[in-house]
Amino acid sequence: MSKDQWLPRPPVEGTSQPPMELRPQATRFKAMALDRALWRVGVVGYGRLGQSLVSHLLTWGLKLGLELVFVRNRDPGQTAGSVPPYPQLQNLTDLGEKHPDLVVEVAHPKIICETGAQILRHADLLVGSPSALADQATEQQLLEASRRWNHAVFMARGTLWGSEDITKLDAAGGLQSLRVTIATHPDGFRLEGPLAAVQGSVPRTVLYEGTVRGLCPLTPRNSNTMAAAALAAPSLGFDRVIGVLVADLSLTDMHVVDVELSGPLGPTGRSFTVHTHRGNPAEPGAVTGSATVTAFRRSLLGCCQLPPRPGIHLC
Template sequence: MGLGAAASSQWRLDHRPANGRTWLSARSRGRHPDLVVEVAHPKIIQESGAEILRYADLLVGSPSALADQTTEQQLLEASHRWSHAVFVARGALWGTEDITRLDEAGGLQSLRVTMATHPDGFRLEGPLATEHSTRPRTVLYEGPVRGLCPFAPRNSNTMAAAALAAPSLGFDRVIGVLVADFSLKDMHVVDVELSGTPGPTGRSFAVHTHRENPAEPGAVTGSATVTTFWRSLLGCCQLPSKPGIHLC
């Protein structure tokens, strides 16, 4: 894997036992991982994330898990208690550092993330699962990211990463838009729109990025995002292990 890293164990979500403690099996075999990587489902983080932090740093591949306020608080408390870091992969979010810098400077006023793809690429739950797109392009959801994540846990990770990149807005004020578009059979399209506070002339700073990510038909993750996640993994291996939640 490079950087002196090696995989100690793997765990497939569809083989997960009822007690949700498969990740501990590596320790029971005498292995002591420095980093546990989640790329399965936000429920893994919600149910076991805080306990994982007792033993290792954690790389979260499903940022939508942190839309649950209890989960976010538990991770923060465990991180500080056991002095382990929570790294969160940025995924398909373009311009993460720029968003964070503007937010830290107090200049971020609004942030909106739109994700569009073919309906076959969605894995929806709850009320969104019953939505049927008959028009060429349908807005399935538009509102705070916190309200979307529970019903589109695998399709809202880019929006969740944006909420973490801009803590002054957070999950309640970053707006997420989920769009079903029948023309996007082999592509995920992510638009990020942000505006700053008005300047002396009354006009506001504004940025709009448009990201087209090739994807296999029906795939949840685009091909470029896989590469981005790998870079996040390599990146967090080079970062110091310090308490808190850190995008990488």
């Protein structure tokens, strides 16, 4: 698949309509734009997800009441030729000079751990790497900074299917267990620590099975869906939601996500159960699947519509 195939398409000649997935929100954003200045958005990270997001903002932002005010990438040369010079930010410490309303992180959990609290001093924050919150100190720092500066922390749900239903069930006391299994080709994993040395010699190898808190540091870029599940079910959290990572040699162009949950035993002695199985097409060796890109755009639009209240919110 070429780069042009996964980057957002430019407007079709003769039409000014945004892509289909953006149209339901367009009216609300146009109204918002009439009532106030454009919603100023900064993007940190310029990998596949960041490139798609930046291209979308440059193409459709003004129609949706959004303005791209900066792009920050570890390697400035990567944005050369594809991002106009004016929104590039050399140092993240200077982001306050751009006066963003929202900063979007699509880089690496380290960005949230190291600078998330500082970002909240200036703007709301949309986190594309929820696995950062497996670190309890980071979670506490974000909460404190959010309350101190009156800015919201939004967590992208990514490819987690049924996150709202999980949250509702959890709030009602009906969630007993939650298990998320992610399977893909070994080339699609970015493993760290002990997992990096694991070599699967069979077609399907379970690399990890245990708490999501224990998994996130070992594969921070492949555990974001599991982290979103832990955030969607606070009664279980990172220590009781189970994550399973599977290397499957047959999944050369697909990420498969299974979510299994159960409730407490009912009067009949049986539990309420749900099992969803989702296939997310992906380029060979890619960390980010195609459905993840679309889901993240929706998270961006969704958090801009929510009232900016302090705290951590799944979006």
